[in-house]
Amino acid sequence: MFRVFSCLAVEHDWRLVVLAGLVCFAASIVAVSIFHRAIATRARTRWIWITIAGAAIGYGIWATHFVAMLAYEPGVPTGYGIVPTAFSLAAAMLLTSVGFGVAVGTSGRLRAMAGGVIIGGGIASMHYLGMWALEVPGRVAWSVDLVFVSIILGMCLGCAALAVALRYQGYRGTLAAAILLTLAIVSHHFTAMGAVQITPDPTRATTDSLSLSPTFLALAIAGVALSVLGMSLVGVLADRRLATRTARFEEIINQLSVARQQLEGSQNELQDQKLRLDTAINNMVEALCMFDAERRLVVCNERYALLYRLPPELLRTGTPHADIIRHRVVTGILKSYTSEGAAEQFLSKLAALPFDAVSSRIDEFADGRLICVTRQPMAGGGWVATHLDVTEQRRSEARIAHMAQHDALTDLPNRVLLRERMEHAIAVTRSGGVDLAVLMLDLDRFKEVNDTLGHPVGDSLLRAVSARLRECTTETALIARLGGDEFAVIDYVTNPAVEAATLAENIRKALCEPFDLGDHRVTVGTSIGIAIAPRDGSDSDVLMKSADLALYSAKSGGRGAFRFFEPELDQLMHARRNLERDMRDALAGREFELHYQPFVNTATGEIRGFEALLRWHHPRRGLVLPGEFIPLAEEAGLIVPLGEWVLRTACAEAAKWPAHLRIAINLSPAQFRSKELVPVIVDALASSGISPHRLELEVTETVIMHDSEAVFAALGQLRELGVRIALDDFGTGYSSLSFLQRFPFDKIKVDRSFVNELSSTRADAHHLARAVVRFAVSLGKTTTAEGVETKEQLDVLREEGCVETQGYYFGRPMPASAIAKMLRRGDKAAVCAA
Numbered sequence: 093m094f095r096v097f098s099c100l101a102v103e104h105d106w107r108l109v110v111l112a113g114l115v116c117f118a119a120s121i122v123a124v125s126i127f128h129r130a131i132a133t134r135a136r137t138r139w140i141w142i143t144i145a146g147a148a149i150g151y152g153i154w155a156t157h158f159v160a161m162l163a164y165e166p167g168v169p170t171g172y173g174i175v176p177t178a179f180s181l182a183a184a185m186l187l188t189s190v191g192f193g194v195a196v197g198t199s200g201r202l203r204a205m206a207g208g209v210i211i212g213g214g215i216a217s218m219h220y221l222g223m224w225a226l227e228v229p230g231r232v233a234w235s236v237d238l239v240f241v242s243i244i245l246g247m248c249l250g251c252a253a254l255a256v257a258l259r260y261q262g263y264r265g266t267l268a269a270a271i272l273l274t275l276a277i278v279s280h281h282f283t284a285m286g287a288v289q290i291t292p293d294p295t296r297a298t299t300d301s302l303s304l305s306p307t308f309l310a311l312a313i314a315g316v317a318l319s320v321l322g323m324s325l326v327g328v329l330a331d332r333r334l335a336t337r338t339a340r341f342e343e344i345i346n347q348l349s350v351a352r353q354q355l356e357g358s359q360n361e362l363q364d365q366k367l368r369l370d371t372a373i374n375n376m377v378e379a380l381c382m383f384d385a386e387r388r389l390v391v392c393n394e395r396y397a398l399l400y401r402l403p404p405e406l407l408r409t410g411t412p413h414a415d416i417i418r419h420r421v422v423t424g425i426l427k428s429y430t431s432e433g434a435a436e437q438f439l440s441k442l443a444a445l446p447f448d449a450v451s452s453r454i455d456e457f458a459d460g461r462l463i464c465v466t467r468q469p470m471a472g473g474g475w476v477a478t479h480l481d482v483t484e485q486r487r488s489e490a491r492i493a494h495m496a497q498h499d500a501l502t503d504l505p506n507r508v509l510l511r512e513r514m515e516h517a518i519a520v521t522r523s524g525g526v527d528l529a530v531l532m533l534d535l536d537r538f539k540e541v542n543d544t545l546g547h548p549v550g551d552s553l554l555r556a557v558s559a560r561l562r563e564c565t566t567e568t569a570l571i572a573r574l575g576g577d578e579f580a581v582i583d584y585v586t587n588p589a590v591e592a593a594t595l596a597e598n599i600r601k602a603l604c605e606p607f608d609l610g611d612h613r614v615t616v617g618t619s620i621g622i623a624i625a626p627r628d629g630s631d632s633d634v635l636m637k638s639a640d641l642a643l644y645s646a647k648s649g650g651r652g653a654f655r656f657f658e659p660e661l662d663q664l665m666h667a668r669r670n671l672e673r674d675m676r677d678a679l680a681g682r683e684f685e686l687h688y689q690p691f692v693n694t695a696t697g698e699i700r701g702f703e704a705l706l707r708w709h710h711p712r713r714g715l716v717l718p719g720e721f722i723p724l725a726e727e728a729g730l731i732v733p734l735g736e737w738v739l740r741t742a743c744a745e746a747a748k749w750p751a752h753l754r755i756a757i758n759l760s761p762a763q764f765r766s767k768e769l770v771p772v773i774v775d776a777l778a779s780s781g782i783s784p785h786r787l788e789l790e791v792t793e794t795v796i797m798h799d800s801e802a803v804f805a806a807l808g809q810l811r812e813l814g815v816r817i818a819l820d821d822f823g824t825g826y827s828s829l830s831f832l833q834r835f836p837f838d839k840i841k842v843d844r845s846f847v848n849e850l851s852s853t854r855a856d857a858h859h860l861a862r863a864v865v866r867f868a869v870s871l872g873k874t875t876t877a878e879g880v881e882t883k884e885q886l887d888v889l890r891e892e893g894c895v896e897t898q899g900y901y902f903g904r905p906m907p908a909s910a911i912a913k914m915l916r917r918g919d920k921a922a923v924c925a926a
């Protein structure tokens with residue numbers, strides 16, 4: 093280091109050293125600035141800048157070296173060989189360009205180091221080639237270690253300069269990097285100069301012809317270097333400013349481009365939205381149109397155009413609303429607007445609609461379609477309207493409403509509609525001058541038809557009944573089916589007693605006529621109850637209840653009749669309900685008793701057995717006969733426990749009688765519906781201990797009508813046990829013969845109404861009764877005649893061959909105790925009577 097210091101202090105002119113330093117710094121500033129430009133650019137431009145930076149610093153190193161060499165005073169005259177000098181310049185430019193190129197063109201942490209090493213190599217190459225060009229009359233000796241140090245210094249500081257230049261590209265970074273680069277060059281030069289020792293040797297003369305004057309060379313170089321570098325710096329700064337402006341411009345261009353893309357995006361979005369809107373509008377179920385405040389078309393969908401068959405010229409934006417309406421009318425699309433001037437009429441109807449509120453209307457088309465038009469005002473005037481085809485919807489609504497108010501089988505109004513119409517009709521009667529007749533009717537024997545011939549025939553019968561009811565009533569009458577075989581007819585009457593009775597009689601007669609239903613001819617009848625408004629009630633429920641009571645009364649007074657409501661009926665119903673309640677208590681309170689009526693051998697008068705007949709000792713009403721309470725017990729479902737009690741009691745009583753006497757017990761239809769009937773009978777026989785053949789079960793045809801298969805099965809089981817089955821009330825039934833063929837009854841009991849007729853003075857009645865008895869006998873079964881009261885009747889029955897007889901003539905129904913007494917006495921009841 094001392095050598096270097098002494099070299100600098102002793103062998104150099106300080107002024108020129110400073111000039112060399114300035115040249116070096118200027119070159120460094122220019123080179124670093126150009127290097128930064130290279131970093132900021134790409135591709136070819138970058139390599140051009142790199143080359144220029146290399147050229148600038150190479151030239152700067154070279155100029156520095158020669159200016160510094162001017163400051164060097166080795167004590168001998170010096171000169172420079174042109175060729176090595178040119179080489180030194182070329183080497184400096186080339187290697188520094190490569191160094192910059194490596195630093196900027198590669199990536200990674202070591203790129204600054206690699207570039208700096210190459211630049212250091214460029215500095216050293218320049219220096220030592222320049223020294224090689226030095227021509228002095230003396231011997232040049234080198235200090236190797238300083239040579240080495242100079243190279244290392246150049247390289248290390250070169251690395252530092254590049255590291256700073258790469259990292260910091262502002263003015264400060266440029267300055268710092270330039271200082272470091274200057275230090276790299278200067279420190280290398282002066283250390284290298286310290287390594288040189290020139291010993292004068294006059295024998296070594298310089299070749300003047302190829303040498304340049306060092307002073308001239310130094311000054312020329314410094315001048316050219318400074319001016320070139322100055323221009324380069326100006327160029328670089330200008331380029332840098334231009335680059336900044338370009339960058340700004342590019343930024344603006346970029347922003348504009350982004351804005352343009354956004355705009356294009358928005359336009360595309362708008363386009364997409366329009367497409368979506370069009371698709372949505374054209375795929376709506378409703379037809380849609382939009383009119384502006386001037387009533388001109390803004391937009392409409394395809395369905396709207398199709399619905400009103402609009403030609404393309406009417407679909408243009410701006411088409412007046414009135415033109416479209418006129419088109420609708422002219423083409424006859426609208427139902428009620430076909431006459432002349434109809435378009436204006438329709439337009440004025442539309443004009444009357446509120447424009448500031450939602451409105452809805454139904455337009456009826458000539459082809460029957462119903463279009464619901466809903467108009468909604470828009471902000472700023474105009475409206476948007478939807479046109480929806482509601483034909484199907486309305487039809488199904490109407491169908492549903494019809495179904496809700498009509499009976500599906502007969503299409504007659506049902507109870508709901510009847511009640512509604514009745515309320516309206518009752519309101520009419522309030523204004524006076526007219527009354528309302530309410531007729532409730534049900535079919536006699538409908539259940540039998542339904543059960544024997546099947547439900548399809550039953551349904552046909554109900555439809556046929558509806559048709560006949562329509563035929564025999566006036567247009568003002570309303571006929572309703574309330575369910576099952578229940579119907580109601582209401583009509584206005586001015587003279588209820590006459591008109592309502594006539595209406596009822598017409599209905600009764602019409603329904604008495606036989607019905608031909610496919611292969612079947614069916615005869616039913618009807619019972620009718622009549623109530624009159626406002627006399628019998630001013631409310632539909634009250635009137636229907638009154639008519640119902642009258643119907644009940646008609647049925648219990650013998651079917652096939654009509655009856656007007658009377659206030660007493662209400663009391664009767666009340667009494668009936670009380671009786672039903674009492675009967676429930678009676679079963680538990682042992683108020684029932686069995687009486688027994690003998691039936692005898694007609695020929696001998698011997699008692700063959702007794703029929704058990706139920707009696708009710710009512711705590712307040714006294715003795716109540718079965719004709720009054722049995723139907724009630726059947727309706728209330730009490731007949732099953734009551735019937736079981738009868739069976740068990742009668743069998744137990746019969747067990748006390750001589751073994752040849754039979755016990756006859758009546759069975760109701762409701763008992764056959766109970767699955768317990770057969771087990772109960774078996775149990776009654778077992779617990780009483782009587783033989784099954786002593787038990788006779790009396791059934792009417794009505795019993796067999798209900799669920800005939802099940803009834804026949806039960807009767808068959810009982811008959812197999814040995815129980816005898818008797819057909820009661822023979823002659824009064826619906827189709828006796830067919831039943832007689834279907835089941836092998838053991839006994840036939842001729843109804844007492846025929847026996848009664850045997851003593852009739854009317855010859856035809858007498859003959860008919862006799863014919864019935866004869867027919868029963870001819871069937872070959874045990875024939876029993878009921879209700880024999882006179883000897884005359886008995887004689888006829890004997891004549892006709894009737895096997896058994898029963899009636900007051902032989903004995904009334906008696907309590908069990910009386911029978912026991914009678915049997916103890918060994919009475920022959922009939923014999924007594926005979």
Ligand SMILES: Nc1nc2c(ncn2[C@@H]2O[C@@H]3COP(=O)(O)O[C@H]4[C@@H](O)[C@H](n5cnc6c(=O)[nH]c(N)nc65)O[C@@H]4COP(=O)(O)O[C@H]3[C@H]2O)c(=O)[nH]1
Pocket residue numbers: 689704705706717718719722735738758759760790820821844878879880881898899900901905
């Ligand atoms: N005018 C007149 N009547 C006579 C004469 N001989 C008998 N009678 C009455 O005729 C009815 C005969 O019984 P039914 O035809 O089986 O008719 C019975 C039967 O169908 C039913 N019944 C009676 N007891 C029972 C029972 O325990 N169970 C069921 N299911 N029904 C019963 O009640 C009906 C009426 O029974 P009753 O009032 O006891 O009336 C009895 C009896 O008192 C006569 O010479 N002249």
